[in-house]
Amino acid sequence: MEVDDDVFAAAFHDFTKRLGKNYPFFHPSYAGHMVRPPHSAATIGYLAAMLVNPNNHAFDGGPATVEMEKEVVAQLSGMFGFGTSLGHLTTSGTIANLEALYVARELRPGRGVAFSEEAHFTHSRMCRVLGLESHAVRADSRGRMDVEALEGLLRTQRIGTVVLTAGTTGLGAVDPIHEVLALRERYDIRIHVDAAYGGFFTLLRGSDTAEALPPEPWQAISRCDSVVVDPHKHGLQPYGCGAVLFNDPDVNRFYAHDSPYTYCAPAEFNPGETSLECSRAGAAAAALWLTFQVLPPTPSGLGQVLGAGRRAALEWSARIASSETLELYQEPELDIVTYFPVVRPASMRLVDQTSAAMLESGATEADAVFLSTLKVRSDALVSRHPGITADASEARIIRSALMKPEFEDFIPYLHYRVEALAVSHTELR
Ligand SMILES: *Cc1c(COP(=O)(O)O)cnc(C)c1O
Numbered sequence: 400m401e402v403d404d405d406v407f408a409a410a411f412h413d414f415t416k417r418l419g420k421n422y423p424f425f426h427p428s429y430a431g432h433m434v435r436p437p438h439s440a441a442t443i444g445y446l447a448a449m450l451v452n453p454n455n456h457a458f459d460g461g462p463a464t465v466e467m468e469k470e471v472v473a474q475l476s477g478m479f480g481f482g483t484s485l486g487h488l489t490t491s492g493t494i495a496n497l498e499a500l501y502v503a504r505e506l507r508p509g510r511g512v513a514f515s516e517e518a519h520f521t522h523s524r525m526c527r528v529l530g531l532e533s534h535a536v537r538a539d540s541r542g543r544m545d546v547e548a549l550e551g552l553l554r555t556q557r558i559g560t561v562v563l564t565a566g567t568t569g570l571g572a573v574d575p576i577h578e579v580l581a582l583r584e585r586y587d588i589r590i591h592v593d594a595a596y597g598g599f600f601t602l603l604r605g606s607d608t609a610e611a612l613p614p615e616p617w618q619a620i621s622r623c624d625s626v627v628v629d630p631h632k633h634g635l636q637p638y639g640c641g642a643v644l645f646n647d648p649d650v651n652r653f654y655a656h657d658s659p660y661t662y663c664a665p666a667e668f669n670p671g672e673t674s675l676e677c678s679r680a681g682a683a684a685a686a687l688w689l690t691f692q693v694l695p696p697t698p699s700g701l702g703q704v705l706g707a708g709r710r711a712a713l714e715w716s717a718r719i720a721s722s723e724t725l726e727l728y729q730e731p732e733l734d735i736v737t738y739f740p741v742v743r744p745a746s747m748r749l750v751d752q753t754s755a756a757m758l759e760s761g762a763t764e765a766d767a768v769f770l771s772t773l774k775v776r777s778d779a780l781v782s783r784h785p786g787i788t789a790d791a792s793e794a795r796i797i798r799s800a801l802m803k804p805e806f807e808d809f810i811p812y813l814h815y816r817v818e819a820l821a822v823s824h825t826e827l828r
Pocket of ligand 1: 490491492493494496519521564566567568593594595596597629641
């Protein structure tokens with residue numbers, strides 16, 4: 400159907416105007432949520448494949464991109480130290496976690512799922528979808544799962560699966576995966592690792608650089624039962640790209656189904672046959688494949704990109720720690736920095752109001768900076784900052800995910816701007 404050029408031009412004019420409502424996600428003045436444009440290799444790979452529009456639901460829907468999917472999944476498995484594993488791309492981390500919990504339910508029928516109170520909110524939701532009992536385990540003073548509390552719960556024998564988070568969405572805290580793995584010798588549990596946000600940080604484990612991460616929890620992932628990572632977070636991909644990996648390729652049997660329309664496939668394995676979803680964008684696999692050709696998931700490839708964000712987080716947190724107007728909520732473990740304005744009187748209510756005001760005026764003033772807030776409970780805030788009065792049950796603090804390498808050169812300015820925002824809102828009182 401032909402469309403008149405003028406009609407299209409008018410529509411496109413409105414379209415671009417509406418897109419202008421977005422925040423400048425590409426720029427380091429955007430230091431809020433985990434949003435950033437894809438790498439050019441991903442954009443080009445996605446666009447080129449999308450013009451063909453293959454569907455990775457089955458080999459015959461996208462013979463070329465199914466092959467690419469197998470290769471990128473093998474690279475992701477290798478990154479976590481999984482051997483002959485099974486896995487596929489998904490539309491999102493939420494769907495990937497749902498699949499891991501579905502397989503867990505089949506293998507531990509009638510038993511519940513434990514995750515930390517800092518775990519992603521979708522776990523309890525997906526447990527409800529799957530008809531599974533779920534238990535939130537207390538987090539310690541750094542936002543990591545409290546292993547003693549977990550063990551108390553395991554003693555009840557009600558838990559079949561433990562979900563550990565490698566990089567919580569709020570604080571970037573890494574659960575003690577290696578310690579929980581040791582509990583598997585005493586309790587009959589499956590261990591699933593939700594590394595949707597943090598997974599690619601495994602590339603920084605145990606190096607001799609300033610941004611290196613303690614290797615133990617990351618190394619332990621190789622012995623866990625399943626792991627989820629989102630290439631659309633730290634893998635530089637456009638949205639629509641998560642991944643689930645299973646250590647034991649035998650779990651394949653839980654995906655068994657028969658389809659009258661598809662699968663004139665070669666006898667060998669194809670990822671579309673082990674997915675709960677049917678249609679999946681072949682373009683997502685293509686984008687990730689092309690990105691991994693130029694920036695493979697290795698310390699010297701993608702690891703360099705993550706290293707820069709991690710160094711930025713270290714530098715900024717050091718500046719905040721010696722600031723008189725800002726206070727660090729806790730040391731960043733990955734690239735998420737959490738902080739709040741110094742207020743007088745030091746009360747939760749004032750921290751909350753001032754953080755929210757900084758967020759709002761930051762986004763509207765000239766020389767805008769874009770932040771995001773994180774709600775924290777009074778016990779969590781007061782245990783870290785005993786001088787603050789708990790006159791409310793929760794407070795918003797400020798959270799900046801530094802997931803672009805450009806932050807590294809921008810921290811002095813960002814810090815200067817955020818301090819100025821804090822000053823302007825505390826002096827108004
Ligand atoms: C983002 C995130 C999810 C959800 O992934 P989506 O891709 O947004 O569906 C799950 N767990 C963690 C730890 C996350 O950071």
